[in-house]
Amino acid sequence: MAMSDGIEAAEAAAPAARRTRVSGMDRALQILDHLYETGAPAxxxxxxxxxxxxxxxxxxxxxxxxxxSLLVRRPDGNVWLGPRLYHYGLVYARSLDFLSEASHVMHALCRTVEESVQICGRDNDNMVVLSMADGPGHFRVSSEVGTRVPLNWTASGRLLVGHLPEAERIAIFRRSAKASPTRKAQTDPKTLAELAAKALEERLSIQISETDFMVSCVASPICDASGACVATISIVLPEHKVVANRAFYADAVRAASETIERNLGWRDHGG
Incomplete structure (x- = not known):
């Protein structure tokens, strides 16, 4: 009887212990997520x-x-993401066949158009830059790998939700759309939902000065075998170049996205 009581007590204590460990893990993730989302030590x-x-x-x-080493403490007492996370990220990146293939095409497109090129993905209600190749000229973009901005600010952001049902697109933009620094980004959820579907259908999305003045982005979707937009490839360049030679950049970025899809087996080789 005493042994039975001991087992029952241990079994009763186990869930509480697990809950404590889970709680500690949740707090750790909340701290890491907060630093990641704010992008600054705290x-x-x-x-x-x-x-x-x-x-x-x-x-x-x-x-x-x-x-x-998941965090580092700075001289001022604030903490920031640690080197162990960086090493985990490197291993994870190497395991992504998609990102490896997309990066090859990204660099080839960069050489062709001689402008900065980015591979972007979706992080909940934001677009995030996954990989980037800087153009050879003096023009430099403000975003870099890891930059996250609201979906409605960018050409890529619209494409990334273009495959979703209309009601879901509207819901996403209703909760996430924000005014951009230039005040030129569209914020109406229904309009954004329509633009997203049209951009995906045309395999092309162009924004001019919506996030940064005099900066444009020409993007094309990278869609998996089911037709879902899993990422985008985009050219970031001065506004006047898009205005002067829109067709050149549009054709180049479309061809690049189709190459990535074909190389990954997501598109018919003849398509």
């Missing part, structure tokens, strides 16, 4: 306030993450 107090966690708990979790 102190324990600011992090605790942002994620709604007790200050004492936040400090304990931060210390554990620092000990494991």
């Amino acid at each position: 102190g324990g107090y600011a992090i605790a306030k942002a994620i709604g966690a007790p200050l004492s708990t936040t400090y304990v979790v931060i210390d554990e993450l620092v000990e494991r």
